[in-house]
Amino acid sequence: MSIAEINISNVDEAVTEHEGLAELRGWVREIAELTRPERIVWWGGTLAETEALSEQLVAEGKLIRLNQDLRPNSYLARSAPSDVARVESRTFICSENEADAGPTNNWHEPASMRRELDGVFAGSMRGRTMYVVPFSMGAVGGPLSHVGVQVTDSGYAVLSMGIMTRAGSEVLDIIARGEHWVRAVHSVGAPLAAGEADVAWPSNDKKYIVQYPETREIWSFGSGYGGNALLAKKSFALRIASVLGRDEGWLAEHMLLIRLISPEGRKFHFAAAFPSACGKTNLAMLRPTIPGWSVETFGDDIAWLRPGPDGRLWAINPEAGFFGVAPGTGASTNATAVDTLWGNTIFTNVGLTPEGDVWWEGLTDEAPAHLTDWQGNPWTPDSDTPAAHPNSRFTVSAAQAPSIAEDWEQAIPLDAILFGGRRATNVPLVVEARDWAHGVFIGATVSSEKTAAAEGTVGELRRDPFAMLPFCGYNMADYWGHWLRVGGLLDAEKAPGIYQVNWFRKGEDGGFLWPGFGENSRVLEWIARRIEGSVSGLPSAIGTLPVPAELNLAGLDLPAADVEQLFDINPASWNREADLTEEYFALFGDRVPDALREELSGLRERLGN
Numbered sequence: 001m002s003i004a005e006i007n008i009s010n011v012d013e014a015v016t017e018h019e020g021l022a023e024l025r026g027w028v029r030e031i032a033e034l035t036r037p038e039r040i041v042w043w044g045g046t047l048a049e050t051e052a053l054s055e056q057l058v059a060e061g062k063l064i065r066l067n068q069d070l071r072p073n074s075y076l077a078r079s080a081p082s083d084v085a086r087v088e089s090r091t092f093i094c095s096e097n098e099a100d101a102g103p104t105n106n107w108h109e110p111a112s113m114r115r116e117l118d119g120v121f122a123g124s125m126r127g128r129t130m131y132v133v134p135f136s137m138g139a140v141g142g143p144l145s146h147v148g149v150q151v152t153d154s155g156y157a158v159l160s161m162g163i164m165t166r167a168g169s170e171v172l173d174i175i176a177r178g179e180h181w182v183r184a185v186h187s188v189g190a191p192l193a194a195g196e197a198d199v200a201w202p203s204n205d206k207k208y209i210v211q212y213p214e215t216r217e218i219w220s221f222g223s224g225y226g227g228n229a230l231l232a233k234k235s236f237a238l239r240i241a242s243v244l245g246r247d248e249g250w251l252a253e254h255m256l257l258i259r260l261i262s263p264e265g266r267k268f269h270f271a272a273a274f275p276s277a278c279g280k281t282n283l284a285m286l287r288p289t290i291p292g293w294s295v296e297t298f299g300d301d302i303a304w305l306r307p308g309p310d311g312r313l314w315a316i317n318p319e320a321g322f323f324g325v326a327p328g329t330g331a332s333t334n335a336t337a338v339d340t341l342w343g344n345t346i347f348t349n350v351g352l353t354p355e356g357d358v359w360w361e362g363l364t365d366e367a368p369a370h371l372t373d374w375q376g377n378p379w380t381p382d383s384d385t386p387a388a389h390p391n392s393r394f395t396v397s398a399a400q401a402p403s404i405a406e407d408w409e410q411a412i413p414l415d416a417i418l419f420g421g422r423r424a425t426n427v428p429l430v431v432e433a434r435d436w437a438h439g440v441f442i443g444a445t446v447s448s449e450k451t452a453a454a455e456g457t458v459g460e461l462r463r464d465p466f467a468m469l470p471f472c473g474y475n476m477a478d479y480w481g482h483w484l485r486v487g488g489l490l491d492a493e494k495a496p497g498i499y500q501v502n503w504f505r506k507g508e509d510g511g512f513l514w515p516g517f518g519e520n521s522r523v524l525e526w527i528a529r530r531i532e533g534s535v536s537g538l539p540s541a542i543g544t545l546p547v548p549a550e551l552n553l554a555g556l557d558l559p560a561a562d563v564e565q566l567f568d569i570n571p572a573s574w575n576r577e578a579d580l581t582e583e584y585f586a587l588f589g590d591r592v593p594d595a596l597r598e599e600l601s602g603l604r605e606r607l608g609n
């Protein structure tokens, strides 16, 4: 088929009024010539288009419409069993120099990757529609926002991008103004021959998630799932944006954003980095158990941070929706999320009830007697496998959360940055960094137990600096250096305090020592009190801990011995951590900033080694 045979009439219609869009149109033609779609559709982002595409996907068997009375305007998608999570082993950072990708990324030489992908993408959209989805990360035209265009042959990806970003024709105006835009190409890699029947979840066993940092481009092939396919999310808003931030003096982070309001009405703004599936969405929607405190949500996964002219660090949530892990989300763990999901939601890989509603492990204490599981098989509570895949998800507009802040699309000045992870041992419930450089050291050295959000062995401990291990688009040690530099752009008095938190410490009996969830508000309270200077804290070798009486434990039936264990700092284990940190730093050679090596020796000295 030649390009002339491709129906591109609506391309011209959509863009002729914008002089500045010639480049975009040329790029779309180029991708179409390579991938050979049957049709091209420019996504305008209207409700009518969304409804029509949803109808179409239902008719094609790609979405199941849920019971409209129970879950209005909501759908269930079931992925191929081999396409259920981000594939870090097939995620590549193709910088010109290998050292710029660093030892934590899969590097591939860009020219040869381009040749390889030319072969892989050739004809990959045959028989399918190629959607052109212009999107903005951050409010359209906002000062910290950035735009991009994703072409994709997945209708599911289009609908999801419509929730997760501000997608549609208004973004073309920004591009027409000549603003830089990120190019993102996505194909599920399942071309259809003439007359060939489609499957519910087209995908390809060979997958590529490729980022070219220098040219700010993304090419993704073979997967329709989450971060592999919604390229605005991890690929753009973290991998490419971290490189933009490095070059332009800001930070793209795997962080939630919240506002904590004290009983006195004082507002505190927190950003918090946790590895995937460690409770970011829960913390973003926290309902404090302590009287008088409240939390408003700004974002649950990604934050862009920029030093302001006032010396403070300002943050936005570049996304427009939540792509949250479903299992474990229930009335007792995250009632706000459950309320958010009343309708207008795409669920992926959860269970289906006989009434046409969704269910997943943890949604209710008792499982329904009969379900259809995420693979479409009959399921009962006696089944050996879960009804919902452990990485099953909900995709819903952020604006729909009852806890969303009225001004959630605006930038907020940060008072504190939290780093967390799952650590059964060693790391206390909360500790405050001594200063910015020490905070960067803490962020650089955090480790966490692996979860189901990515392929691999659940439970294994891995270093996950700044929770950015799979998401940093350049050399991790350079990224630490960049954090130190950004700290230097802030007014030391106004820079956010940095804290490490760990909700997951276990006692000798293997049970969690801390109740977590809404009770985490007690930790946030202590941090807020530190910020306003009303509590003094207790210096320790690893940072400032709460004086026991400073942590509000009223109404919590927590044995004193458990509280003690939550804050136990064992110098021998910490010295072992320090040895492991030294080994870890060695991976990065002389790119590790001197300031972080000094932090390590300072820690050892304080531990008495």
Ligand code: OXD
Pocket (backbone or CB within 6 Å): 086, 226, 227, 275, 276, 277, 301, 323, 453, 454
């Ligand atoms: C996510 C992740 O989907 O971190 O947010 O995996």
Ligand code: MN
Pocket (backbone or CB within 6 Å): 254, 275, 276, 277, 301
């Ligand atoms: Mn995430």
